[in-house]
Amino acid sequence: MADTPQIVMDERVKQISPMRRAMIRPELGGIVGTIAVFVFFGLFAFDSGMFNSQGIMNWSVVSAQFMIIAVGACLLMIAGEFDLSVGSMIGFAGMMMAIFGVTLGWPMWVAILVTFALCISIGALNGFIVVRTGLPSFIVTLAFLFILRGFTIFLPQTIERKTIIGGIREAAEGDWLAALFGGTIGKGFFTWMGEAGIIATFERGTRAGEPVVNGIPMLIVWALGLVVVGHVLLTRTRFGNWIFAAGGDAEAARNSGVPVNRVKITMFMFTAFCATVFAACQVMEFGSAGADRGLLKEFEAIIAVVIGGALLTGGYGSVIGAALGALIFGVVQQGLFFAGVESSLFRVFLGVILLFAVILNTYIRRIITGER
């Protein structure tokens, strides 16, 4: 009999238990946190209306908002950079859509497309400055945090003598592109669910008989779409490998032929894209753009990403994890509201969970790299 080649295991390579193996994944914190949060609110706030159709839609929308910016922040952080200008970019993008679409009276789809082009270019500029000067992205994007916010306040005051521009819903009426951000889908399905008695319907008023939730907002569709695209891009494509490499060790990646600068600039552009999607959905929902929109969003995005298991130092993380981080955020923020807890305690929660997440991530990193 021919001798069958056998893989000889090195006796010094310890077999790691499946348990430990399952633990070494960036999503661990996000998964555990999500379960904990749902168990907690299931026990203490079940009767508050948080888990009926309106309640679910309420925290889903908030989570989806966090998710949209978390996906961008996540890929950028894995590529080794930060963007602190996300919040200002949201305010700026919304304001530009309003100025183009309402003040200048351009068709809404033109206003939206031009805003996207403008914001993505600013993202590219952020990235270009970072890779060219070698300065920490923290500083470069901090500068843009102020520059963009400044313009967001200055422009409407100069043009319209106010800091809020309304009338967007009217301007967007019947616009094909605006509907992609402001509309809902699945109306028929929800009407059917209302008729079948699965979800509640309005009992009185002009909308009597209609379901209380009449469709899934495009915001949620965007969030889920971005999560799927981001996850596939990161884990299943060549470009994803370059993202990990660029953040893991830019020098080593460059020496291996990875176009590190291009990867980083692209990720800054993608982050700006996500911020603009957020802004578009927001102005369509509110019907107005305000100079203070998006405040502190950059930090909320970064915290969601860290809860999701990404390392602040780059090179490691997961889009699914970041999405779960965003979900935890949304559920806790709205859950505390439903449970009647003072909303300022949400910030206490944020700080505590951020600290826990960072400590857990550091621990997981040690397991992976075998450092002590």
Place this chain on the structure above:
Amino acid sequence: MTQPLIQMKNIEKHFGSVIALAGVSVDIHAGECHCLLGDNGAGKSTFIKTLSGVHKPTRGEILFEGRDMHFADPRDAIAAGIATVHQHLAMIPLMSVSRNFFMGNEPTRKIGPFSFFDHDLANRVTMQEMEKMGIVLRGPDQAVGTLSGGERQTVAIARAVHFGARVLILDEPTSALGVRQTANVLATIDTVRKQGVAVVFITHNVRHAMAVGDRFTVLNRGRTYGTAKRGEITPEELQDMMAGGQELATLESSLGSTV
């Protein structure tokens, strides 16, 4: 005599006021192992970095098969068939062995209009290549950070060899290795040389150089004393040139020639 695959003529490299290379010329031939020797700081790494596209030479020219080459970045050099295993490794500890192995050379598979990283192929090839080099992995998804320095070095060499380079540059590949792994690396150099690849082997260990070298160039403080062929020079002479002659002679007499 055949034309050299690569001619590097009067390469100079200045870092601000530091002159790391003050005019070094070396010819590299296909199917030969060219040893670059020299003490720490002699400029060996800087020299090969001008060849692998990391640094642009301040002055001097690089001819590849007689044609002038200008590498804007490492991608160009890699595309021209020059694979480099840098002294400070081009490996990323947080990434898996297979992701590292294919970094910059990811195999893709098309599904519809999209192309995806072919993880199955990457994992299979990685395991095979590692087995050939005598390294047993827990799995292709094991992080490089869990490997020892020598094992990482071996992964880097296996990667360079696998991608079928015409020129393989190894910057001090043996200095962090144990006895068996060193023998493994030297054997690998011998194998790829016989396949017609030009190998540039940097070391400051004369015994390792003598074991596989066809030509020897000693660098000293950014200069070279020229190139000697195998048989034209003795290990003692090489050792002397590396240390700059006299000092070693005095050292040797006080230590009883054990250096």
